[in-house]
Amino acid sequence: xxxxxxxxxxxxxxxxxxxxxxxxxxxxxxxxxxxxxxxxxxxxxxxxxxxxxxxxxxxxxxxxxxxxxxxxxxxxxxxxxxxxxxxxxxxxxxxxxxxxxxxxxxxxxxxxxxxxxxxxxxxxxxxxxxxxxxxxxxxxxxxxxxxxxxxxxxxxxxxxxxxxxxxxxxxxxxxxxxxxxxxxxxxxxxxxxxxxxxxxxxxxxxxxxxxxxxxxxxxxxxxxxxxxxxxxxxxxxxxxxxxxxxxxxxxxxxxxxxxxxxxxxxxxxxxxxxxxxxxxxxxxxxxxxxxxxxxxxxxxxxxxxxxxxxxxxxxxxxxxx
Numbered sequence: 646x647x648x649x650x651x652x653x654x655x656x657x658x659x660x661x662x663x664x665x666x667x668x669x670x671x672x673x674x675x676x677x678x679x680x681x682x683x684x685x686x687x688x689x690x691x692x693x694x695x696x697x698x699x700x701x702x703x704x705x706x707x708x709x710x711x712x713x714x715x716x717x718x719x720x721x722x723x724x725x726x727x728x729x730x731x732x733x734x735x736x737x738x739x740x741x742x743x744x745x746x747x748x749x750x751x752x753x754x755x756x757x758x759x760x761x762x763x764x765x766x767x768x769x770x771x772x773x774x775x776x777x778x779x780x781x782x783x784x785x786x787x788x789x790x791x792x793x794x795x796x797x798x799x800x801x802x803x804x805x806x807x808x809x810x811x812x813x814x815x816x817x818x819x820x821x822x823x824x825x826x827x828x829x830x831x832x833x834x835x836x837x838x839x840x841x842x843x844x845x846x847x848x849x850x851x852x853x854x855x856x857x858x859x860x861x862x863x864x865x866x867x868x869x870x871x872x873x874x875x876x877x878x879x880x881x882x883x884x885x886x887x888x889x890x891x892x893x894x895x896x897x898x899x900x901x902x903x904x905x906x907x908x909x910x911x912x913x914x915x916x917x918x919x920x921x922x923x924x925x926x927x928x929x930x931x932x933x934x935x936x937x938x939x940x941x942x943x944x945x946x947x948x949x950x951x952x953x954x955x956x957x958x959x960x961x962x963x964x965x966x
Contacts (some may be wrong), residue, residue, distance in 0.1 A: 646715055646716070646717075647679055647681040647714060647715050647716075647717055648681075648715070649677070649679060649711050649714045649715055649798075651676070651680070651704050651707050651708060651735075651776070652675070652676055652678075653674065653680075653700045653704065654673070654674050654676060654950045655663040655671050655672070655673050656672040656673075656674065656924060656950070656951070656952075657671050657949070657950045657951075658671055658947070658948045658950060659948065659950045660948065662821045662922060663772040664771065664772060664796045664821075664823050665772070665783050665796065665798035665822060665823040665824070665825035666695065666825075668823075669922070672691065672921075672923060672924070672945075672949060673691070673700055674690065674691050674777045674923060674924065674927070674960065675689070675692060675703045675704055675731065675811065676689050676735065677689075677736050677739040678692050679714070679739045679742075679743050681717070681743060681747075685746075686739050686740075686742035686743035686746050687738075687739055687926060688735040688736060688737065688738030688740070688741075688742060688930065689735055689738065689923060689927045689930070690703060690731035690732065690734040690738075690883070690893075690894050690926065690927070691731060691894055691921035691922060691923050692731045693731065693894060694781055695871065696730060696731075696764045696895075698731050698732075698886065701763075702732075703730075703731050703735070705888075706727060706730075706733075707732050707736060709727075709733065710711065710723070710726050710727060713726065718740075718899050720737060720740045721819070721900075723740065727885055727897065728897065729875045729895065729897030730894070730897050731894045731896050731899035734896070734897050734898045737893075737898025737899055737900050737901075738893065738899055738926075738927075738930040741898075741899050741900075741930065744940065748824075752929065752933060753932050754934055756933045758933045759936075760966050761936075761966065762966055763963065763964070763965055763966070764935055764963065764964040765962060765963060766792070766942060766943040766959075766963065767793065767941065767943075767944060767962075768790040768794065768944050768961060769793075769794045769796060769942075769944055769948075770785070770793055770795045770809065771796050772796050772797065772798055774801075775801060775804040775805045775807075775809075776808065778795070778808060778809055778916070778940055779805075779808035779811065779812035782795075782809045782812045782813040782816065783813060785813075785816075785892065785962065786813045786815070786816050788960075788961035788962070789960060789961045789962050789963065790816065790961045790962030791816060791817060792816065792817045792962060793809070793813060793816045793817070793819070793823070793845075794819050794821055794944075795819070796821050796822075797820055797821070797822050797825070798822070799822075799825045803835065803837055806818075806820070806838070806841055806843070807841065810841045811856040817844050818841070818843045818844060819845045819846075819847060819868075820838055820843050820845070820846050820847065821847040822847065822848060822849045823870075824848055824849075824852060824871055825849075826850055827850070828850065828854075828857040829962055831849060831850070831857070831861075832861070832862075832863070834849075835864060836867060839864035839865045844866075844940075845866045845867070845888060845917075845940065846865055846867050846868070847868040847870050847890060847917075848869060848870040849867065850872040851871075853872075855881070855882070855886070856885075856902055858886065858900045859884050859885050861885075866915065866919055867885075867887060869882050869885075869888070869889050869890065870890040871890075873888070873889040873895070873905075874896060875895075875896055876901070876904055876905050876908045876909075879905075879908055879909060879912055879914070882914070883912065886914070887915060888915040888939065889905075889909050889914050889915075889917065890915055890942070891905055891906060891909075891917065891919065891934060891938075892918075892919045892920060892921065893927070893930060893931050894920075894927075899930055899933065902931070902934060903933070906934055915938075916937055916938040917938055917940045918935060918937075918941045918942065918943065919936050919942045919943075920942065920943050920945040921945060922945045922948055922949075923946065924946055924953040924956075925944075925946045925952050925953055925955075925957040926953055927945065928943050928945060928964070931943065931965075941964075943964060944959070947959050
């Protein structure tokens with residue numbers, strides 16, 4: 646038998662995290678703890694209201710399979726018992742953690758993945774006035790950030806980006822609109838981004854309204870985030886996006902995320918690896934994918950006032966492994 650614990654945690658942020666759909670001051674996560682044969686393992690997820698999730702709904706989902714979990718449910722069985730999403734992610738990652746701990750190996754070693762000593766990660770510039778965003782970009786670059794992820798809504802696009810580019814002339818910029826833009830004016834905005842040397846645009850339009858991107862000539866790559874959850878998302882993205890953002894909370898765990906990465910590359914997509922606002926537990930679970938992506942956006946724990954122990958070691962724009 647296995648023992649199963651499911652609980653929620655709240656982690657205050659040191660700075661408000663502001664994107665197109667709102668602001669938050671804390672990270673709220675759900676944790677699954679498993680103990681089997683004296684070995685303890687853990688998995689974490691961040692329920693996301695955009696996908697109809699809450700801490701309560703995710704915990705309720707997990708509890709529906711608690712008897713099977715206690716009876717040594719496998720990862721393969723899990724894929725058919727819960728849908729893709731945060732609940733399955735926490736359980737799936739706990740099962741991966743359990744397997745690697747039983748083998749007395751780190752997860753990446755257990756999976757035969759060799760990571761670099763240092764991984765470049767995006768540092769997020771949240772929404773503010775053009776002056777605030779430029780100052781944030783300059784401060785991040787001064788501390789060593791090489792890759793900036795700029796959050797935007799539907800206002801002051803050129804003012805914000807021109808100010809940021811002036812403040813961070815040598816940084817690689819990627820822009821995330823979080824579904825806040827419209828088809829009208831999209832071509833002009835894409836051209837503006839290209840003229841400013843932006844490397845990629847993430848999810849400009851609402852998921853489900855991507856048809857506008859079909860046969861849409863654009864001068865920089867466009868990445869699907871909210872429009873891409875699992876392998877089942879990929880057919881609808883063909884001819885519309887060049888890249889997909891893989892997040893374990895969307896995919897429903899590392900098992901599907903690995904399969905999604907394989908399928909996406911096979912179908913010609915480039916990869917990005919993202920995260921929610923989370924602790925180091927969630928980033929550790931995603932690291933087996935880190936070697937395979939063009940952009941890693943794993944700065945979630947850097948927004949926390951205090952991280953879980955033991956924590957991964959971040960400096961500005963870098964994750965030290």
